[in-house]
């Protein structure tokens with residue numbers, strides 16, 4: 574295989590890196606090792622542009638990161654278009670002629686979140702490849718959860734030190750109650766996983782804030798109104814514009830992010846525009862406290 578000369582260009586001071594000179598379809602093990610290390614070193618976010626990939630190419634590259642986390646068969650995640658590639662979730666607003674939803678998430682905003690923190694074991698990496706994108710809207714934003722905890726005022730950090738948060742399973746990143754669950758309105762009763770709020774990264778050991786999604790979150794050992802107040806303060810700190818970086822997609826772009834290190838967000842786009850993305854996920858461990 575061809576030896577690539579890869580160049581790494583940071584996306585933002587403390588978050589993310591673009592790997593240039595990469596050909597995902599023809600990558601030797603040594604190049605992958607370099608890419609993986611750069612991904613870890615730059616806070617778990619990597620951009621690779623100008624790729625022309627088919628599902629098998631994305632799959633082969635994804636498998637280098639670890640075991641594929643198979644999509645769960647919910648109504649919106651099941652993809653009848655690609656029965657031969659059950660490892661993928663298609664993120665799209667497309668509908669069939671009779672109005673059937675043909676992918677996940679529609680065209681609305683997807684609020685800041687980490688993927689699937691409502692499970693005991695959360696996906697380590699999410700890999701998103703763009704096939705078709707609108708000329709405006711649909712940008713994906715990222716926030717460093719390492720930076721969020723490292724810059725948190727001490728008195729705020731103290732309030733969540735050693736605390737465990739309940740991560741709501743009922744609502745998706747667009748805010749809807751997913752069809753597998755009945756609507757829940759009390760965050761204390763919502764089904765979902767419990768995770769430490771300050772975690773130790775499974776590979777680098779660096780501390781990170783893990784807060785999943787804001788709606789219906791609950792911090793154990795606090796009264797509900799106190800939990801709400803602290804969560805609002807934590808979210809106001811963690812989601813400051815100065816910590817974020819947004820990507821305006823071009824077809825052929827790939828982003829790889831680490832759910833133990835970043836949160837992400839998607840801007841809405843016009844429902845007359847086509848946006849088609851393919852996503853794989855890599856299995857991860859249960860988060861442990863820092």
Ligand SMILES: [Fe+2]
Nearest residue numbers: 687688746837
């Ligand atoms: Fe997501």
